[in-house]
Ligand SMILES: CC(C)c1ccc(C(=O)O)c(O)c1O
């Protein structure tokens with residue numbers, strides 16, 4: 001059997017923990033922390049063109065934006081280089097968070113509790129951070145975040161922060177950890193380079209996805225919208241504003257989502273999508289190993305421009 005087939009066979013059989021059930025459950029992808037080179041420029045983009053609301057800014061260094069009732073779904077940090085600072089997941093409860101701490105410690109991942117002052121700035125309860133082997137990405141778990149109050153859509157009826165896709169130089173190692181140790185479930189593999197994962201038991205086809213890349217980097221941040229017209233209107237809004245459209249509009253036959261990808265001011269890729277396959281907690285279908293084909297990637301017939309998914313490294317800063 002070819003090495004790549006052996007690899008695929010191994011990954012596709014990773015879908016449940018091999019030791020015993022992982023002692024915590026996810027509520028949802030919580031928020032994404034991005035490094036941007038010009039805070040005002042990015043606030044204007046994510047607020048006026050993407051449609052998030054500026055909830056709060058901490059001087060000229062940090063901005064909190066939301067697309068729902070949580071205090072933030074995106075946190076922007078002023079930095080010299082654009083990139084992905086961390087990916088935060090909300091767990092189902094404080095008990096899940098406590099169990100996660102013990103579990104991650106047992107695994108030797110040396111999780112650390114964010115300082116109380118930072119939790120205050122983030123308007124979050126206890127917040128855990130850690131890295132996993134062979135991966136630069138900083139993961140964050142929390143259970144409580146202050147509410148930002150009712151959320152009123154503006155230019156788009158965003159439903160939620162949908163998913164984050166990361167490029168990984170060692171996807172096999174990262175997948176083995178995510179699937180065997182961190183309670184992710186595989187929804188589909190696409191070709192030999194992209195794996196779509198659910199943070200269990202969140203039902204959406206993917207909250208997190210891993211793509212093979214030459215170094216650990218952000219591929220894109222996705223926002224799920226309520227209406228297909230949100231995608232159509234975005235196409236013309238972005239064109240009018242001189243924002244580069246890099247892929248779509250189209251339909252991913254993987255998750256059945258209608259999509260549009262465009263670049264933020266730092267060249268980081270943002271995706272709007274409408275519709276997505278959902279999985280029941282019990283009795284969900286098996287993961288598929290889909291062959292790479294452009295028709296599956298976009299059944300409408302578009303193809304991604306080279307700039308798609310290229311902007312921004314995963315920040316390798318200390319915990
Ligand atoms: C091009 C990327 C990695 C991709 C492919 C498929 C879907 C989907 O089926 O929803 C995505 O959301 C993607 O971002």
Ligand SMILES: [Fe+2]
Nearest residue numbers: 163165222271
């Ligand atoms: Fe996506």
